[in-house]
Structure formats: structure tokens, C-alpha cells
Amino acid sequence: MNLTLKVWRQENRKASGRMETYHAKDIPQEASFLEMLDIVNERIISDGGDPIHFDHDCREGICGMCSLTINGIPHGPKRATTTCQLHMRHFQDGETIWIEPFHAKAFPVLKDLIVDRTAFDRVIEAGGFISVRAGSAVDANAIPIPKQDADLAFEAAACIGCGACVAACKNASAMLFVSAKASHLNHLPQGEPEKTRRVLSMVARMDSEGFGNCTNQYECVAVCPKSIPADNIAKLNRDYALATMKEALL
Amino acid sequence: MPLNLHSAIPSGPLNQKWTRHKMESKLINPANKRKFSVIVVGSGLAGGAAAATLSELGYKVKCFCYQDSPRRAHSIAAQGGINAAKNYQNDGDSVFRLFYDTIKGGDFRSREANVHRLAEVSLNIIDQCVAQGVPFAREYGGLLDNRSFGGAQVKRTFYARGQTGQQLLLGCYQALAKEIATGGVQMYPRTEMLDLVVVDDHAKGIIVRNLVTGEVSSHAADAVVLATGGYGNVFYLSTNAKGCNVMAAFRAHKRGAAFANPCYTQIHPTCIPVSGNYQSKLTLMSESLRNDGRIWVPTSQELAERIRAGELRAGDIAEDNRDYYLERKYPSFGNLSPRDIASRSAKEVCDEGRGVAPTGLGVFLDFRDAIQRDGHDAISARYGNLFQMYEKIKGENPYQTPMQIFPAVHYTMGGLWVDYNLMSNVPGLHVAGEANFSDHGANRLGASALMQGLADGYFVLPATIANYLATQTPGSVTAAHPEFKRCENEVNDRVRSMLQIRGDRSVDSFHRELGLLLWDGCGMERSKEGLQDALDRIPEIRDEFWRNVRIPGSGEHLNQELEKAGRVADYLEFAELLCHDALNREESCGGHFRLEHQFSANDPEVKNGVTQPGEAKRHDHKFCHVSAWEHTAAGKKPTLTKESLEFENVELSIRSYR
Known part of the structure; x- marks a missing residue:
């Protein structure tokens, strides 16, 4: 198939970017979206140009590294699919495809389509963990966990931290990401002791990193490659309200 | 000159070696620990766990990874599960059985003492992960569920749907985040190690490149830990992430570290076949699928040709014309035969012209019988995300048509040579996880890589590294050294x-x-x-x-x-x-x-x-040894030193899965 690509090119964090046009000819339908970019890059390199830089690693939808906004949608048109799992058979011959980075104030562009998502790491460092030293754990079966709680925790824990939720949100809110981690840990008895501290400090960090507020539009859920449900946001709001009250009483 | 490879395996009965070794290991008191610094390269299960745990103990840790976040290390892609000899299923498992299965699975080419330690520590790993909030699969009673994996006849594999590696890595990443927050770990993402620095024969630091700014800089420490994974990507197409590489290990090799058994590479039997020359990587379909999926090809070349030509579909082939070759050849392990054997069998039937993928290189993995037996929902609960992943790549629905699979490079058992303390022959240089050679012999069993990575990171290195550090003056070498x-x-x-x-x-x-x-x-x-x-x-x-x-x-x-x-x-x-x-x-x-x-x-x-x-x-009379290679010069033959393997607790036998 033959495609026209409009790609965001930006030298570095400080430079201003621009859209550039590339003609992608003879792309096999079975190729993945990133393999299509590989082919285009091979040609750019042989023509003496600078290849399009984009983040990618596992190429099987789990590491969360790939992060393209395709035709205006983070990770592209297919639901529950990361960019690396998207295949060219979902596009039409002759189509023009717009490729941009994940835009958000908290995710500055480093080069072309690569953004800095370390703000997510700092939110986790604020409290997205259970404090247990290696060696201090009790037997794994000592605390039974009802299957439905375990399943809810798992569903939230499936987040790959790609940042599509932020890129899709008009406020660049990170509520889906933050609530997924908080709710994974808050659903489990092991996460209970630190629950108050966890939600308060994660939310504070989220705000200070420059993520916006949630206005319940759920664009995040629509683009999430792991289909993390919006219930987590509701749970975080509830846990946050309780935590604020507990803090006030102390 | 042959290297002096001293394995440092403790004396005494097999099941007391680790306990005794810990007892006899040197200790560093808490006030002194904070004077020592350790560099950890890699933030996967081995590196992330080591960095977090060493920091918990009080050491100053610097951790490096090439990804934008430690949460993205390739351990994340492991699907099926992690082994542990918990015997929660009451089906006859024990530490010794896990030890024996691993030794036999490795075709009697690993060290007894290391493997037994791995089996012992497996128990603590599951406890640790559950305490961290890793959401393993549970039964309705609230207790942990298990499934079985290749090369074992017990159910000892703990799992989190098809995302076990992800969940374990996130547990580990969160432990690391906790330590980064306390200041115990300094994290350097998007930073790649380009060389090892050896001062007076001891590993004292690394040279790195900041992948964003391009700046090359030096980092010194009292010890260096490499947990940089395997070298499967040397084959270009593999199930590894695109960025996985051998650079750190190979740079260390060029600086004097022996490389052991590089020829032990694992070809995983169940991957999605190659479809074109633009292909950038291969995708694994978890071994756990073989719990329910049956592997087959048509009995005749003619039928296979008609499938390849698109004239026939899998469903058109009558039961009598299907060759469930693993079940036929290895009746007692069947579709759960170990990886090396299952892969070679697939190659064999494809070489006979009975392959079913358009290229001729592919066999069926069929869930028809399992869906009939247990129902669509039960199969979906077990493998839903894997089926989805397959459908995304191939555009075919595996609930209706069998998957096509073919072996692909997946894991490397070989790696830098280490002693029982996980220290290489370069003093101070420690190697953990897939990057070392130590536990899997010539073949790794499924669900054992996660076990080894976490064993090395959470429990082994934190106990053994003091044996080296205690002999050093903290901070004696700095990056100002010429x-x-x-x-x-x-x-x-x-x-x-x-x-x-x-x-x-x-x-x-x-x-x-x-x-x-x-x-x-x-x-x-x-x-x-x-x-x-x-x-x-x-x-x-x-x-x-x-x-x-x-x-x-x-x-x-x-x-x-x-x-x-x-x-x-x-x-x-x-x-x-x-x-x-x-x-x-x-x-x-x-x-x-x-x-x-x-x-x-x-x-x-x-x-x-x-x-x-x-x-x-x-x-066995000629090759019951570890081959440790020393670098000479680029393009020159490396020199070989052998570490002989002693088997005192198991009898060397022909590995049979019939």
C-alpha cells in the first residue's frame, strides 16, 4: 500500500517543531505500524536524511514505551491496542496519516515523537508502592484475598504507564494512571496500612507535576490500550475524600 | 594462561550449603553499609530487585537503564508464570523436586549447589511478591492458584493471567521507587553503559552515555552489578525487546570477565511465525497455552501443501489425519515437553514438508478440544489476553481457527561466568539474572527465568555481596582516577x-x-x-x-x-x-x-x-563442564578454561520425557 505521512519533527526539547511530509510507498499490509516507520526510516537514511525518532521497545504491547498520536488519537484508531500492536491492514491504500507525539505539558518532547514521561515515575515514587523490605514477608497464603478483590486489583494493575490517558485528555489529566495504581494497591489488604498517605501524596505529586484536573469525559478510558475502567477514578476520589477527612481528624 | 575459576561452592550437604554459606558470609554493620556504594546496571527483575534490596540494607545505590523508566525493562514481557516449590497443590512438589526438574531440564549442565539454592529461595520470592501487592491469580477461597509448565509434572507455577512478568516487574519497580524516594537509590534512566572500568584488577565503575544529551560520563563505586539480560538479539529476530543487547556484558568480557557457555541459547517453541522480511521482532505465545492447546500438523505432506495453498483449513482435517506429534513421541509429558525438545520436534515436522504456515514454517496450536471440554469462557479466563494479542498480529480468531506457531530465539542460558556469590572472575563485578550463566544449564524450564531473576536480586546478591565489599575500603577509588x-x-x-x-x-x-x-x-x-x-x-x-x-x-x-x-x-x-x-x-x-x-x-x-x-x-566423559571463555583480541580465537561440574546428588542420565 502507498501512504502519505505527516510527521511531527522537532530537534530537541527547546527547538520548535513542524509537520513534515513523507511518502511511504509499497508498505506490506501485514507490517505493524512501527515496522512501517522502520521501512520509511531505512529510506530516509539511504537518502542521507535524519530518521524519524520514536520510542519503542518490546513491540508486543506490554512495556508501554511506544507513544504515538495517530490521526489525533493516542495509539491510533483501534481500541485496546498499543501503537506497536497496530497493523497496517487497518489503514486504507492512499490514506494520509498524521503522526504526532503524546502532547501534554507534563510530557515535554525530547525529539520528534519521543516525550519525557518521568513525571509518572515521580508520582509512583510519591506513594505508589507497599513498603515491605525483602525478607520480611509472611507466607503468601497467610492472608486469603477474596477472588473478586484480587481480580479488581489485577484489572487496575494491568496499566502499562504509557501515558495515552494523559495525551487524550483535554486537561492532560493523569487521573486514570494515578487512580489505577492507587486502586490496585488500595484493593488489597497488604495496601491498607499506607492507604491514606498513599492517596494524599500521589495526588499532591500529580498536581505539582503539571497534570490537569479530571472533568469526567473519559477520553482516557477510550484510548487506554489496557482498557483500565473509569471506576478506578471514582474509587480514587472516594479514597481521597476519606483520606482528607482522616488527616483533618488527626 | 587458563583462568583461575574458583566456584566458591560451600562444603556440606546440598540442602545445608546455602544456610551455611549465609552463616559464614561476612557482615557489614549498618553504620558502615551507608559508606559503600554499588552500581547496578539494568532495572529488570534481577537489577531492579537488587537495587531496591541493596538500598533497603543501607548501601548507596546507583541504578542505570536504557529505557525511559525502570518499569519498562524487558522482564515485563514474560507471560506465563513463576515457579516455586510451595506445594500448595499438595501434588508432591518439594524443594528437591524443583531442584531435580531444573537440573534435568538443564540437561545436567548446571551446578547442583546453585540450582538447589534457587529452589530453596523460590519459596521466599512468592511471599515477597504477594506482600508487595503482586496480584497473582487466586481461587474462590482466596488462596493462590497454580498451573503447570513444561518439564514438570506438578502444578507449581504462580501466575497473573498472561502478564506475570509485568506484575512481578511492577512489584519490583515499586520497591525501587520506594528506595528512590528515600534517596537510597539514584536512578539514571535513558542511560546506557558503554564500558566497565577496572582499577588494579577490580571492577570499580562504569562509563555511560546519556541517551538524550549524548554526554559520556564516569561513575565509580565499590562494586558493580550487571543485570543486563541476555544476548538473544544477536539473531536479529527474537522475542526480546528491540533494545535488549549484549553491550554491557560484552564490554565486561573485553575487560577480563569470562563468558560461560554462550552456545546455550533457547529457542522457544511457541511464537508467531515470521511473515515477511520487513519483520522487526517475533512475538511469543506463552508456554502456558500448552496446558490446554494441542500441537499438531497433518500426517501427510500433501495435506500440508493444500493448507499452505489455502485450499484446506485446519477444521477440514479429519482426526485420523492429524499428527499430535508431541503427544505421540512423549506420551508422559505430551504438549508440555520442555522447550528444546518441543522446538526441535516442530522443526523436524516442518523439514518433512508438513508445516502449515504459508512459508512452510509453522505448526498448529489448537484449542478446539479444550473449548469443547471447558467452554469458551473458561479458556478466555485463562488465556484471554494471549488470544487477543494473537488476533491483533495475525488478524485471525484463535477461538475459531487454531493458532500457527513456530520456534523463535527467546532466552540465553549462557552468560558471564560467576561463582556461588554471583561474582565474576573480575573481583567486584557481580552478575545477576539472565546476564549470568549460573542456574539453567543447557536449557531453561518455563517459568524459571522470573524465579532466577528475583532470587538473585532479592535474596542472593544482598547476602553475598558483603563477602566482597567487606574486603574493600569504601570510596577508595573515585571517578577522578586516571x-x-x-x-x-x-x-x-x-x-x-x-x-x-x-x-x-x-x-x-x-x-x-x-x-x-x-x-x-x-x-x-x-x-x-x-x-x-x-x-x-x-x-x-x-x-x-x-x-x-x-x-x-x-x-x-x-x-x-x-x-x-x-x-x-x-x-x-x-x-x-x-x-x-x-x-x-x-x-x-x-x-x-x-x-x-x-x-x-x-x-x-x-x-x-x-x-x-x-x-x-x-x-559426559568429555563435556561435563562449564566452558568459560576469555577474550583475546577482536577476530582472534578466545581462550577456553573449563570448570568441571560435579554431580553428587543426582545421577547423570539420558534426559527422557517419554
């Missing part, structure tokens, strides 16, 4: 000379060429002729690379082509080491299958029914 400047200059020169080539060919084109050559010459089957041919051709590709590679841009900014070039340049040297080892090991064992060494109908072992023609033939 050796750092010298190494930095070498690194900069290398980067500069690569950028100056300005040739005609892309980095990837060299990597693909090397990969194809190795897959043919040193892949699932190896022969003297094929290996010699590969050894002749590799230097030619390498020479052309250094003459004709084209790397756009400069070294002073984010340059992905430059990153790839550095890794491929090392593969072009490392590939020779791999082939030398494969050529030297004149036997077949585990993932290393030499065509010249297989059982034939005339062998007594075949006549008396112990094994079958075509099975791997070990030569």
Missing part, C-alpha cells in the same frame, strides 16, 4: 570513529544479515560445517560494517541509529564467541543440538528403549 579518563576517551573515540564512516548501509541491514547467518549456522541445529562457515563470514560482515555503515547525525544529541550501531558492533564480535563455543562443544545438550551428536537406531540406548533415534546425545 583509568576512568582513559576509558572515557576510548569510548569517545569509538563513538567518533563510528560516526565518521558515513557509508552506504544502515545499521539494521548489518544486524539482519548477521542474524540470518547465525540462525542458519548456529540456530536450532548446528554442525561443524555450518559453524565454520559462520565463523568465516562474520569477520567479513564486521569489516564491511566498519567500512560502510551509515549513521546519520552526531553523538551530541538523541541519536537512535548511533545507539543501535554500538550494540550491533558488539554483536559482530560476540557472534564469533558464540560460534566458537558451539563448535568446541562436540555434543548435543539442551538448546545446543549438534547434528553430528544424536542417537541413531544402532545405539544400545535406542535398542533397549531408553531413548529414540534423533534425540540429543551428550558426552
Whole structure:
């Protein structure tokens, strides 16, 4: 198939970017979206140009590294699919495809389509963990966990931290990401002791990193490659309200 | 001169060695621990766990990874599960049985003491992970569920749907985040190690490149831990992430660390077949699928041809015309035969012309019977995300048509040589996880990589590293030492000379060429002729690379082509080491299958029914050893030192899964 690509090119964090046009000819339908970019890059390199830089690693939808906004949608048109799992058979011959980075104030562009998502790491460092030293754990079966709680925790824990939720949100809110981690840990008895501290400090960090507020539009859920449900946001709001009250009483 | 390889295996009965070793290990008091600094390279299960745990103990840790976040290390892609001898299923499991299965699975080419320690520590790993909030699968009673994996007849695998690696890594990443928050760990993401710095024969630091700014800098510490994964990407196409590479391990090798058993590479039987030459990687379909999926090809070449031509579909083939070859050949393990055996069997039926993928290289993995037996919902609950992943890539629904699968490079058992303390022959340099050679022998069993990574990181290294540190004066070597400047200059020169080539060919084109050559010459089957041919051709590709590679841009900014070039340049040297080892090991064992060494109908072992023609033939009298290679010079044959393997608790036997 033959495609026209409009790609965001930006030298570095400080430079201003621009859209550039590339003609992608003879792309096999079975190729993945990133393999299509590989082919285009091979040609750019042989023509003496600078290849399009984009983040990618596992190429099987789990590491969360790939992060393209395709035709205006983070990770592209297919639901529950990361960019690396998207295949060219979902596009039409002759189509023009717009490729941009994940835009958000908290995710500055480093080069072309690569953004800095370390703000997510700092939110986790604020409290997205259970404090247990290696060696201090009790037997794994000592605390039974009802299957439905375990399943809810798992569903939230499936987040790959790609940042599509932020890129899709008009406020660049990170509520889906933050609530997924908080709710994974808050659903489990092991996460209970630190629950108050966890939600308060994660939310504070989220705000200070420059993520916006949630206005319940759920664009995040629509683009999430792991289909993390919006219930987590509701749970975080509830846990946050309780935590604020507990803090006030102390 | 042969190396002095002292394995430091403690004396005493097998099941007391680890306890005794911990008792006899040196301790560093809490006030002194904070004076010691440790560099950890890699943030996967082994590196992340080691960095977090060493920081919990009080050491000052610097952790480096090439990804944008430690949460993205490739351990995250492990699907099926993690083994532990908990015996929660009451089906006869024990530490000794896990130990025995692992030794046998490794085709009797690993150290008894290391493997037994791994089996012991497996119990603590599950406890630790559950305490961290890893959401393992549970039964309705609220207790942990298990499933079984290849090479075992008990259910000892803990899992979190098809995302076990992800959940374990997130547990580990969160532990690391906790330590980063306390200031115990300084994290350096998007930073790649380009060299090891050895001062007075001790590993005292590393040279790194900041992948965003291009800045090359030195970091000194009292000890260095490499947890940088395996070298499967030397084959270009593998199930590894695109960025996985051998650079850190190979740089350490060039600085004196012995590389052990590089020829032990694992080809995983169930991956999605290659579909075209643009393909950038292969995708694994978890081994856990073989709990319910049945592997087959048509009984005749003619039927296979008609399937390939699209005239027939799997569903059109009558039961009598299906050859469930693993069930036929290995009735007691069936579809759960170990990986090396299942892979070779797939190759065998495809070589006979019975493959079903359009390229002829593919077999069916069929869930028809399981869906009939347990229902669509039960299968979906077990493997839903894997089926989805398959459908995304192939555009076919595995609930309706069987999956097509074929073996692909997946894991490497070989790695840097380490002693019982996980220290290499370069004092101070420790190696953990897939990057070392220590626990899996010639073949790794499914669900054991996660176990080993976490064992090394959470429990082994934190206990053993003090044996080295206690002999050192903390902070005695700093990055101001002239050796750092010298190494930095070498690194900069290398980067500069690569950028100056300005040739005609892309980095990837060299990597693909090397990969194809190795897959043919040193892949699932190896022969003297094929290996010699590969050894002749590799230097030619390498020479052309250094003459004709084209790397756009400069070294002073984010340059992905430059990153790839550095890794491929090392593969072009490392590939020779791999082939030398494969050529030297004149036997077949585990993932290393030499065509010249297989059982034939005339062998007594075949006549008396112990094994079958075509099975791997070990030569214990000559090769019951670890092959540790020392670097000489690029393009020169490395020198070999052997560490003999002593088996006191298990009897060496022909590995049978019939």
C-alpha cells in the first residue's frame, strides 16, 4: 500500500517543531505500524536524511514505551491496542496519516515523537508502592484475598504507564494512571496500612507535576490500550475524600 | 594462561550449603553499609530487585537503564508464570523436586549447589511478591492458584493471567521507587553503559552515555552489578525487546570477565511465525497455552501443501489425519515437553514438508478440544489476553481457527561466568539474572527465568555481596582516577570513529544479515560445517560494517541509529564467541543440538528403549563442564578454561520425557 505521512519533527526539547511530509510507498499490509516507520526510516537514511525518532521497545504491547498520536488519537484508531500492536491492514491504500507525539505539558518532547514521561515515575515514587523490605514477608497464603478483590486489583494493575490517558485528555489529566495504581494497591489488604498517605501524596505529586484536573469525559478510558475502567477514578476520589477527612481528624 | 575459576561452592550437604554459606558470609554493620556504594546496571527483575534490596540494607545505590523508566525493562514481557516449590497443590512438589526438574531440564549442565539454592529461595520470592501487592491469580477461597509448565509434572507455577512478568516487574519497580524516594537509590534512566572500568584488577565503575544529551560520563563505586539480560538479539529476530543487547556484558568480557557457555541459547517453541522480511521482532505465545492447546500438523505432506495453498483449513482435517506429534513421541509429558525438545520436534515436522504456515514454517496450536471440554469462557479466563494479542498480529480468531506457531530465539542460558556469590572472575563485578550463566544449564524450564531473576536480586546478591565489599575500603577509588579518563576517551573515540564512516548501509541491514547467518549456522541445529562457515563470514560482515555503515547525525544529541550501531558492533564480535563455543562443544545438550551428536537406531540406548533415534546425545566423559571463555583480541580465537561440574546428588542420565 502507498501512504502519505505527516510527521511531527522537532530537534530537541527547546527547538520548535513542524509537520513534515513523507511518502511511504509499497508498505506490506501485514507490517505493524512501527515496522512501517522502520521501512520509511531505512529510506530516509539511504537518502542521507535524519530518521524519524520514536520510542519503542518490546513491540508486543506490554512495556508501554511506544507513544504515538495517530490521526489525533493516542495509539491510533483501534481500541485496546498499543501503537506497536497496530497493523497496517487497518489503514486504507492512499490514506494520509498524521503522526504526532503524546502532547501534554507534563510530557515535554525530547525529539520528534519521543516525550519525557518521568513525571509518572515521580508520582509512583510519591506513594505508589507497599513498603515491605525483602525478607520480611509472611507466607503468601497467610492472608486469603477474596477472588473478586484480587481480580479488581489485577484489572487496575494491568496499566502499562504509557501515558495515552494523559495525551487524550483535554486537561492532560493523569487521573486514570494515578487512580489505577492507587486502586490496585488500595484493593488489597497488604495496601491498607499506607492507604491514606498513599492517596494524599500521589495526588499532591500529580498536581505539582503539571497534570490537569479530571472533568469526567473519559477520553482516557477510550484510548487506554489496557482498557483500565473509569471506576478506578471514582474509587480514587472516594479514597481521597476519606483520606482528607482522616488527616483533618488527626 | 587458563583462568583461575574458583566456584566458591560451600562444603556440606546440598540442602545445608546455602544456610551455611549465609552463616559464614561476612557482615557489614549498618553504620558502615551507608559508606559503600554499588552500581547496578539494568532495572529488570534481577537489577531492579537488587537495587531496591541493596538500598533497603543501607548501601548507596546507583541504578542505570536504557529505557525511559525502570518499569519498562524487558522482564515485563514474560507471560506465563513463576515457579516455586510451595506445594500448595499438595501434588508432591518439594524443594528437591524443583531442584531435580531444573537440573534435568538443564540437561545436567548446571551446578547442583546453585540450582538447589534457587529452589530453596523460590519459596521466599512468592511471599515477597504477594506482600508487595503482586496480584497473582487466586481461587474462590482466596488462596493462590497454580498451573503447570513444561518439564514438570506438578502444578507449581504462580501466575497473573498472561502478564506475570509485568506484575512481578511492577512489584519490583515499586520497591525501587520506594528506595528512590528515600534517596537510597539514584536512578539514571535513558542511560546506557558503554564500558566497565577496572582499577588494579577490580571492577570499580562504569562509563555511560546519556541517551538524550549524548554526554559520556564516569561513575565509580565499590562494586558493580550487571543485570543486563541476555544476548538473544544477536539473531536479529527474537522475542526480546528491540533494545535488549549484549553491550554491557560484552564490554565486561573485553575487560577480563569470562563468558560461560554462550552456545546455550533457547529457542522457544511457541511464537508467531515470521511473515515477511520487513519483520522487526517475533512475538511469543506463552508456554502456558500448552496446558490446554494441542500441537499438531497433518500426517501427510500433501495435506500440508493444500493448507499452505489455502485450499484446506485446519477444521477440514479429519482426526485420523492429524499428527499430535508431541503427544505421540512423549506420551508422559505430551504438549508440555520442555522447550528444546518441543522446538526441535516442530522443526523436524516442518523439514518433512508438513508445516502449515504459508512459508512452510509453522505448526498448529489448537484449542478446539479444550473449548469443547471447558467452554469458551473458561479458556478466555485463562488465556484471554494471549488470544487477543494473537488476533491483533495475525488478524485471525484463535477461538475459531487454531493458532500457527513456530520456534523463535527467546532466552540465553549462557552468560558471564560467576561463582556461588554471583561474582565474576573480575573481583567486584557481580552478575545477576539472565546476564549470568549460573542456574539453567543447557536449557531453561518455563517459568524459571522470573524465579532466577528475583532470587538473585532479592535474596542472593544482598547476602553475598558483603563477602566482597567487606574486603574493600569504601570510596577508595573515585571517578577522578586516571583509568576512568582513559576509558572515557576510548569510548569517545569509538563513538567518533563510528560516526565518521558515513557509508552506504544502515545499521539494521548489518544486524539482519548477521542474524540470518547465525540462525542458519548456529540456530536450532548446528554442525561443524555450518559453524565454520559462520565463523568465516562474520569477520567479513564486521569489516564491511566498519567500512560502510551509515549513521546519520552526531553523538551530541538523541541519536537512535548511533545507539543501535554500538550494540550491533558488539554483536559482530560476540557472534564469533558464540560460534566458537558451539563448535568446541562436540555434543548435543539442551538448546545446543549438534547434528553430528544424536542417537541413531544402532545405539544400545535406542535398542533397549531408553531413548529414540534423533534425540540429543551428550558426552559426559568429555563435556561435563562449564566452558568459560576469555577474550583475546577482536577476530582472534578466545581462550577456553573449563570448570568441571560435579554431580553428587543426582545421577547423570539420558534426559527422557517419554
